[in-house]
Amino acid sequence: MEECGMGKQCPPQEEKKLTEAMEELEMWKNKVDKAETEKSRLLLEKLSAEATKKQAQKETMTLTEQQKSVESSVRKINKAQEDSILQLQKNNQALMERLKKYEDMLKIKKAEYSSLQQTSMIKADIPETKVRFTGVGREEDEENYEDIVCVFTITQKPSFRLMGGQALITFEKEKVAKNILRLPKCSVAFDKNRMDLKPYSVPLEPSVKFEVQMNVSKRTIRYSNPPPYLPAELRDRLEISFSKPSQGGGEVEEVFYNKDTGVGKITFLNTGVAECLTLKKKYTIDASQEVYVSVQPYFEYQLKRFQKYCGVSKRTVLLDGIEEALDEEDLQDYLEIHFQKPSNYGGEVESIKYIHGASTAEAYFKEDTEETN
Known part of the structure; x- marks a missing residue:
């Protein structure tokens, strides 16, 4: 039994109540301590949260400023791109106008070229003409006389179309x-x-006068329509065939064949063979069956002394x-x-x-x- 005040002992009921009160007081003290501890923790968390908030606000402001700067830069870039696109469009329009101008000039030049081409074009059937033999040069060195040289002077008479x-x-x-x-x-x-x-x-239509110099080879012939052999095999057959004196041939110096055109030429070592073969016009080629090739003279020609006249x-x-x-x-x-x-x-x-x-x-x-x- 506990003592009450003034050295008196408390009754059992009071003692029980006092004990319960003491236990309750101790409980509340513990709660208060816990509450104080929680309060301190919350204060610390609050301070930390405020610091975090301030940091977040600072970072947000920084990001906002950066965003504004980026947006400004983007606007400037877009403006520069728009200006560049506008300038490119202007340049493109200017180029299109220049292209149109040059196309018009080209049409005019083509028309002028076509007109000049028509006026300078010569198309006429030249009748057969008797050729007068004037003489022959002295053949001191036969190699210098491998070609027969012909010179023709063509004169177009000026004309005028008379209407009704x-x-x-x-x-x-x-x-x-x-x-x-x-x-x-x-x-x-x-x-x-x-x-x-x-x-x-x-006013007379334009007329022209020019010379055609033709060199007819005395050692080379032109052939066409050869048999369908490979180029190497064809060359051998042609060389063997044209080398036969019994058919009017002679020793062959060179054989040339163009597979794209089907035409070639053969050059003999000596003169006289080509002249005889061109008179025959056809030649037999050694093959599994009788095959003919067409033979023509080989010549080259040049246009010289071209003169154009126009006037009244x-x-x-x-x-x-x-x-x-x-x-x-x-x-x-x-x-x-x-x-x-x-x-x-x-x-x-x-x-x-x-x-x-x-x-x-x-x-x-x-x-x-x-x-x-």
Whole structure:
């Protein structure tokens, strides 16, 4: 039994209550200690959280500033790219305009080239002409005479296309044509009527003159349509076949064959063989069956002394706007009578040609050998 105050002993009930109170007090003390410990821990965590928060805020601000800087840089880069794209588009547009300009210039140049090509193009059937033999050089060294040299001079006559309702009058003297061309019009009498005609000069189409030098080989022939062998085997067969004197051949120096064109050439060691073979035109090749190849002369040619001429006829006058009042011959007679009279500023007429209706004619001119006054 515990003692109460003043040395008195407490009753058992009071003692029990006191013990319970003491235990409860101890319990609350422990709770208070735990609460204080928890409070301290929470304060520490709070301080740590605030520090972490401040660090996070600082890092957030740094990241925000960096983001703003990156966005600014991106905007600048985008702006630079947009400016660059815009400049490239401008440059591209300028290049397209220049390309269009050059394409237009190219079209003009092509048209000019086509026109010049047409005017300088020569297409004519050259008739067979007798060749006059003038002599032969002295063959001191036969190797110097391996080719037959031919020189041909080709002269294209200048021309003018005469249309229906036009006439060409060529005078004997140049000064007569000049006098007629000075007139604003020519009043020509036809029976009881008169017709006013306008005189014009005659611009001639461009013409050319050139030489063709041809060298015909006396030791080489050209062959075609060979049999279908491999190039090496074909060469051997050709060399053996063309070496036979019994067929008109001779010793072969060189064999050439172009498999793409199917044409080749054979060069003999001596002259005379090629000339004889070209006259035969065909030659038999040794094969499993009888095979012929075509033989032609081998020649080379060059274009030399090419000259182009263009101008206006000095003694010819063009009359335009002629009405179909009479037939062709009668109207030509009236024109010739009119332009022969000195009172009409005319003179002796060399030739006259009138075309009526929808007909056309090509008039050719020749060069004066002597100066005509």
